Amino acid sequence: MTGELLLSVRQLVKRYGSTTVLDGVDLDVAAGSALVIIGPSGSGKSTLLRCIARLEPIAAGTIMLDGKFVASSERVGQAQAVAAHDIGMVFQSFNLFPHLTVLDNLTLAPRRVLGLGRAEAEARARDLLAVVGLAEKAEAYPAKLSGGQQQRAAIARALMMRPRLMLFDEVTSALDPELVGEVLKVMRTLSREGMTMLVVTHEMGFARDVADDVVFMDHGRVVERGPPDQLFAAPQEPRTRAFLSRLLGRDGDE
Amino acid sequence: MGAMFDIDVVVPYLPDLASGLWVTFRLGVISVVLGVVLGLLLALARLSGTRLLAWPAYLYIELFRTTPPLVQIIWFYYGLPPLTGIELDPFGAAALALGLNIAAFFAEIFRAGVEAVPATQWQAAKVLGLGRLDTLRSVILPQAARLVLAPTGTTVIYLVKGTALASAIGAPELLRVGQLVALETFRPVEVLTVIAVAYFVLTYPIALAFMALEKRVARARA
Numbered sequence: 001m002t003g004e005l006l007l008s009v010r011q012l013v014k015r016y017g018s019t020t021v022l023d024g025v026d027l028d029v030a031a032g033s034a035l036v037i038i039g040p041s042g043s044g045k046s047t048l049l050r051c052i053a054r055l056e057p058i059a060a061g062t063i064m065l066d067g068k069f070v071a072s073s074e075r076v077g078q079a080q081a082v083a084a085h086d087i088g089m090v091f092q093s094f095n096l097f098p099h100l101t102v103l104d105n106l107t108l109a110p111r112r113v114l115g116l117g118r119a120e121a122e123a124r125a126r127d128l129l130a131v132v133g134l135a136e137k138a139e140a141y142p143a144k145l146s147g148g149q150q151q152r153a154a155i156a157r158a159l160m161m162r163p164r165l166m167l168f169d170e171v172t173s174a175l176d177p178e179l180v181g182e183v184l185k186v187m188r189t190l191s192r193e194g195m196t197m198l199v200v201t202h203e204m205g206f207a208r209d210v211a212d213d214v215v216f217m218d219h220g221r222v223v224e225r226g227p228p229d230q231l232f233a234a235p236q237e238p239r240t241r242a243f244l245s246r247l248l249g250r251d252g253d254e
Numbered sequence: 255m256g257a258m259f260d261i262d263v264v265v266p267y268l269p270d271l272a273s274g275l276w277v278t279f280r281l282g283v284i285s286v287v288l289g290v291v292l293g294l295l296l297a298l299a300r301l302s303g304t305r306l307l308a309w310p311a312y313l314y315i316e317l318f319r320t321t322p323p324l325v326q327i328i329w330f331y332y333g334l335p336p337l338t339g340i341e342l343d344p345f346g347a348a349a350l351a352l353g354l355n356i357a358a359f360f361a362e363i364f365r366a367g368v369e370a371v372p373a374t375q376w377q378a379a380k381v382l383g384l385g386r387l388d389t390l391r392s393v394i395l396p397q398a399a400r401l402v403l404a405p406t407g408t409t410v411i412y413l414v415k416g417t418a419l420a421s422a423i424g425a426p427e428l429l430r431v432g433q434l435v436a437l438e439t440f441r442p443v444e445v446l447t448v449i450a451v452a453y454f455v456l457t458y459p460i461a462l463a464f465m466a467l468e469k470r471v472a473r474a475r476a
Contacts, residue, residue: 053381085383095378099396108392109382161382 004066006031006196007052007165012061013073014047014220021047023220025061029165029198034191036199036207036228039217040243045200048217049167052198053089065165085113088163092170094150096142096157102129103138106157114161121160128156132186148179152186159190166190168199204247208232216240260441264448267435274431275452281349281427282414282456288353289413293360298390300365311361318358324419327351331423348420348427356413363405367398400471407464411457418453428452 007029014022022044029035037045050056052063054071063070068082097105106125110116116124129135132152142150151171158166168187172180184206191197191210201207207214207228214231216224216239224237235241264271299311318326331347334340342350371394379389421430432449436442 055377055380083383084380087381089381091374091378093374095374097375097378097393097397099400109379109384112388112392113383113385157382167381 003031008064010062013059015059032194033212034197034210035213036211037215043217044220045217046169049169085161086164088158089167090154090171092173094154098142101139102153106160110160132156147175148182151183166197261444263439263441264444270431274428277426278417278428281417284349285352289356289360292357296361297364315358315361318355323355344423344425348425363402367402370401371397403468414457
């Protein structure tokens with residue numbers, strides 16, 4: 001299932017003013033693998049994703065995707081810059097373009113950035129909409145869709161660019177509970193088909209089922225990493241244990 | 255003494271007033287087009303994040319919106335020839351001054367509109383690989399345009415009425431023609447009443463058009 005090293009993050013530091021949000025993060029992601037990042041709020045997990053997506057400038061360190069550099073605090077000699085669309089991202093708040101139909105949301109970037117013709121872009125869009133179960137919603141505006149449908153459309157939009165890595169930033173956190181499942185199902189399918197994914201989520205069930213590895217972050221650092229069975233059943237670090245017991249304890253109350 | 259208010263005295267002058275209305279209309283169209291185009295460029299310059307562009311735009315906007323349009327019109331008519339050798343007829347001077355003036359107001363409206371589009375829209379476009387210009391053109395400006403419809407409509411109406419200021423330099427627009435008719439007939443109240451109605455007939459459709467646009471946009475997004 002998993003192969004070569006695709007993403008490598010080295011000694012990544014991110015600061016907001018005098019606050020250090022990421023404090024020397026190292027992270028490797030193998031091609032075709034799904035990595036789930038968990039951790040308390042403020043641990044820096046979303047910021048890590050945003051740095052990899054180049055939405056945030058970094059203070060120090062290097063992010064490389066398959067030998068091409070994504071971001072670096074130093075000049076990276078011969079290394080080429082990665083194409084922006086090689087890394088796709090899906091947000092908590094969907095961020096569809098509200099003035100465009102679902103179909104136009106999907107085709108805009110492929111036509112402008114990849115130079116696809118309208119027919120080709122629309123064919124690709126309709127295929128992907130079928131995959132995420134939105135074939136009938138191509139002509140609808142985002143506001144007419146439920147949250148789950150919007151998020152599935154956003155995933156399809158990201159896939160239009162055929163990214164090599166997909167980042168999911170708490171993509172089910174803004175959804176009504178009954179809509180979470182349909183989005184996770186799409187992500188499961190995606191992972192099964194070999195998409196490399198980095199997922200920040202509070203859905204422990206998803207982490208258990210889909211993740212090849214789970215990464216626990218706290219205070220801007222990677223504390224522990226391991227296969228879900230191991231990390232959930234027998235966490236090595238006290239902080240991981242404390243976080244998981246808090247989380248599971250809260251789940252038990254519901 | 256005849257009737258206190260006798261609108262019939264204006265009737266023989268209706269063709270003159272109609273030609274004045276036509277000049278007013280053209281003056282309005284030209285200065286709106288000039289104002290919108292220049293206003294958009296000024297707004298983009300201010301938003302560019304490049305000082306070399308943002309500062310001149312800022313200076314321009316403040317200069318033109320803090321001085322009276324009437325002063326600007328007179329200045330462009332009488333001041334431009336000795337300073338630049340460019341001589342404009344009253345119509346040209348007024349169109350230029352009004353267009354340049356209203357551009358400052360459009361610029362501020364458009365800037366506010368662009369800034370009101372959530373930053374997450376820029377981010378969504380960026381992770382799709384869209385560049386700044388593509389994002390602006392296809393994602394941000396269409397949304398900003400919806401946000402600025404109402405203030406833009408108000409400003410257009412304000413400007414079309416404001417063309418009356420061109421009467422000060424003798425441009426043959428509606429008010430100027432009206433003044434001449436009033437002098438001939440000694441019936442300023444009647445003439446001005448007709449003129450006021452003519453302005454209403456010209457501007458109310460603009461108000462209706464912008465209202466219809468707003469409704470259409472609201473329907474698409476509901």
